[in-house]
Amino acid sequence: MHLISTEGWVIIVLLGFTLIPTIVNGIYLSTRSFKCRTCDHIFKAQVYKLLFITHFNDDYIIKCPNCQKKRIVFVLKKEKRKNSIGEENEY
Numbered sequence: 001m002h003l004i005s006t007e008g009w010v011i012i013v014l015l016g017f018t019l020i021p022t023i024v025n026g027i028y029l030s031t032r033s034f035k036c037r038t039c040d041h042i043f044k045a046q047v048y049k050l051l052f053i054t055h056f057n058d059d060y061i062i063k064c065p066n067c068q069k070k071r072i073v074f075v076l077k078k079e080k081r082k083n084s085i086g087e088e089n090e091y
């Protein structure tokens, strides 16, 4: 007994190939920090805001929570930095 027809599977697979990279990218970006080019505010964004985000390389168009306007921000690369007392902070 087939619960889903062949055509059904084709649609599911095509949707999967389209949606999975989008979702993975959104989750990846939600672990990154964004820095506003205008006010230097560093913030994180929710996954759902990142799923269909417009970007050019590391520049993303997203609303800065400080400016409250859509701005071009850029992603801070995840890196471990040591501060003066030797604690590691993730940005």
Ligand SMILES: [Zn+2]
Pocket: 036, 037, 038, 039, 040, 041, 064, 065, 066, 067, 068, 071
């Ligand atoms: Zn800003």
